Amino acid sequence: MGGVKVHLRNPSRTIEHPGPVSIVALLQKLEVNRESVLVIRGGTLVPGDALLADDDEVEIRPVISGGAA
């Protein structure tokens, strides 16, 4: 059984989610704030309304960095 492969960080892990699913819906399901991540597929950005199919593989990359100095 396949699905969309989703790579997440902090902690680093990979999950599978049934496709088709839009980026917005996927992030909502994972309770990830869209302001704090980018979704990347094949080295480029995936827009919010893109539909991911079962054989897709994406990275959800956090963009927040913490040094205050």
Place this chain on the structure above:
Amino acid sequence: MKCRVCRGPAVIDIRRHNANFCVDHFLRLCRDQVTKAIAEFSMLERGDRVLVAVSGGKDSLALWDLLRELGYEADGLYIGLGIGGYSDRSGEAVKAFAQERGWPLQVIDLRDEFDYDVPTAAKVTKRVPCSACGLSKRHLFDKAALDGGYDAVATGHNLDDEAAVLFGNTLRWQTEYLARQMPVLPARHGFPRKVKPLVSLGEREMAAYCVLRGIDYIVEECPMAAGNKHLGYKEALNEIEARSPGSKHAFYFGFLARAAERFRDAAPDGPEESGLGLCTRCGAPSTNELCAFCHLVERSAGAEPVVLTTKGAR
């Protein structure tokens, strides 16, 4: 999603602009925002030599790339902080970035040149790591800029950074910090001009800029910063931003336009006004015989190095 400018396929949505952009028009937006910030706050002039503080993260590498794209003579300075494998990987990323482009990069390693590192200094001086790190970086960037004859030091502080710092300073009404939280700090005796050309770009945009420009930055977070207050402020602001796009921009730029002036009197005097002396060791302006950096070095150099584990320092 279609690009607001050309109606071609968009790759990113920026909710505070209520707009989507294709690759080319997003990159142009970033360049335009930096150009506008530099002009609006009189950060740089044509012909200025700029020293870019680079860490290997998205913001500083994007800043270096943007300043070069805009035609500035911008060189890099990387400081090896000695934060275990994180620093090793950061240093490699910066060196590879500079080498691929043939851009001048100066490297200062705290352990090699001053016999300490940030985790050890934090433990010995009982400072939080971000404080020991910031003190070291500020001093060394200032010194390198003055020694190298640069007109300004540029740092990669973005809109999210500035809004989060403002949020923290406002929560505690730290008026002396509010007075100094500007996108440009003019040169003063012993200190170079400091500029923040990314203040109108969010960190999601900076990460997107790097992805689209093929900039291989360090994605992992500094292990010493995990769980710090600054990250908590950013998360809180992003919750607000998700409900009300544009809030971070309105908060920070509203402060600059309508509130910052009111805190001017709370700014500490510069060295000329307060009659500061000079550090007897390095010559930097200081209220004491030794400046804060030399004091930190004196206490930390030669101390038993702190070993970092996956659970933090020990």
